[in-house]
Amino acid sequence: MTANQATLPERAIPLGDAKRSKIELEPLAGALGASVFGVDVSGPLADSLRADLYGAFLDYQVLFVKNARPLSPIQHRDFAGLFGEIDDEPFTFPFKTPTVDGHPEILMNVKEAADRSLNVGGFWHADVTYRARPHKAAILYAKEAPAFGGDTMFANQYLAYEALSPGLRALLDGLKAEHASSMPYGGESARFASVSRNAAPRPEDRKFAASRYERAAEVSVIANDHPVVRTHPETGRRCLYVNRGFTARFTDMTAAESLPLLEFLWEHASRPEFTCRYKWAQNDIAIWDNRCTQHHALDDYNQLRRMRRVQIGGRPLIRAMAA
Ligand code: SIN
Numbered sequence: 001m002t003a004n005q006a007t008l009p010e011r012a013i014p015l016g017d018a019k020r021s022k023i024e025l026e027p028l029a030g031a032l033g034a035s036v037f038g039v040d041v042s043g044p045l046a047d048s049l050r051a052d053l054y055g056a057f058l059d060y061q062v063l064f065v066k067n068a069r070p071l072s073p074i075q076h077r078d079f080a081g082l083f084g085e086i087d088d089e090p091f092t093f094p095f096k097t098p099t100v101d102g103h104p105e106i107l108m109n110v111k112e113a114a115d116r117s118l119n120v121g122g123f124w125h126a127d128v129t130y131r132a133r134p135h136k137a138a139i140l141y142a143k144e145a146p147a148f149g150g151d152t153m154f155a156n157q158y159l160a161y162e163a164l165s166p167g168l169r170a171l172l173d174g175l176k177a178e179h180a181s182s183m184p185y186g187g188e189s190a191r192f193a194s195v196s197r198n199a200a201p202r203p204e205d206r207k208f209a210a211s212r213y214e215r216a217a218e219v220s221v222i223a224n225d226h227p228v229v230r231t232h233p234e235t236g237r238r239c240l241y242v243n244r245g246f247t248a249r250f251t252d253m254t255a256a257e258s259l260p261l262l263e264f265l266w267e268h269a270s271r272p273e274f275t276c277r278y279k280w281a282q283n284d285i286a287i288w289d290n291r292c293t294q295h296h297a298l299d300d301y302n303q304l305r306r307m308r309r310v311q312i313g314g315r316p317l318i319r320a321m322a323a
Helices: 003-007 047-060 073-083 157-162 166-173 187-191 203-216 255-269 317-322
Strands: 024-027 034-037 062-065 103-111 137-144 152-156 176-180 223-227 229-231 238-240 247-250 275-278 285-289 293-297 305-312
Touching: 024 047, 034 047, 047 062, 047 073, 047 285, 062 275, 073 103, 073 137, 073 305, 152 157, 157 238, 157 255, 166 229, 223 229, 238 255, 247 255, 285 293
Parallel strands: 034 062
Antiparallel strands: 024 034, 062 285, 103 305, 137 285, 137 305, 152 275, 152 293, 176 223, 176 247, 229 238
16 A cells, blocks of 8 residues: 555545446546446446445546436435435525426436526536535436437636646635525626527517526525545645536635636636547436536536436545544
8 A cells, every 4th residue: 555545535435447447438528427338227237246336436537327218216316325425405506407206316307409598517616515505416317308409518727727827826825705596796607697698589588597696695505615626535736626507706805805716717627638528429427526626517408308307425525624
């Protein structure tokens, strides 16, 4: 064991050797993401396969299981459970997504053809970072995928951190930031990603957005502080942890003081060379590590897209950092 390995916390699941794994992996881009072939996730997985899959999840940060059989809600839940404890706390406004009947843990993320209302996740973000315990991971299943469009993009936040200058890294290492469910600086396209971008906005679309702003005022805001640079609890690597969707300001600074640097970091975090882009097919499953990635659901299509997602709970970051 090397000195570096000795300092790493224990992994949730013993690490398989993803690089020599029995599972067939095909990297999707230079930065992150791999497609997984030949794994039937609809039933129990052997321990070694499970370990290989988990190792690949940590290495590639987002996996896409290809050619999967249709998954029932129970199969989806059971597969997701391999990655940790399932979190069934609903999203807050404006992302009140419905759930599968009898399965409060499975959110339905559906966009009908020509739906101009809600495109959940249509902006760069990590999930629910406004919570004290943001999700560890999400397992998204494509029940129905559009023939084209509706891709999801992912960005590697280890690379985003590592590509910064030593001077900026040293500054950020000591900072915390507040994340808020009100999404104060995401702008309309973040807050109401919601309004379809596949046609020029109509006057009624603007009205729709405005009506959502009005409702936002009635909803209590959840806000929590997190380190601006977090250490991944399983890989021990450091990554950038601010996102345009939810980060509001640096702790103990005003919004006006925070915004210029946050704006730089948000743009930097999604530089094309840190990303991969996934085109969905029916029954595909994505598993992303919400601790070291951001994602963005593109709203460029006019067809039905029906997704189901299960979330894996995380742990408090501030305490995790101190531990
Ligand atoms: C999300 O969870 O942010 C949406 C992902 C997607 O539907 O592609």
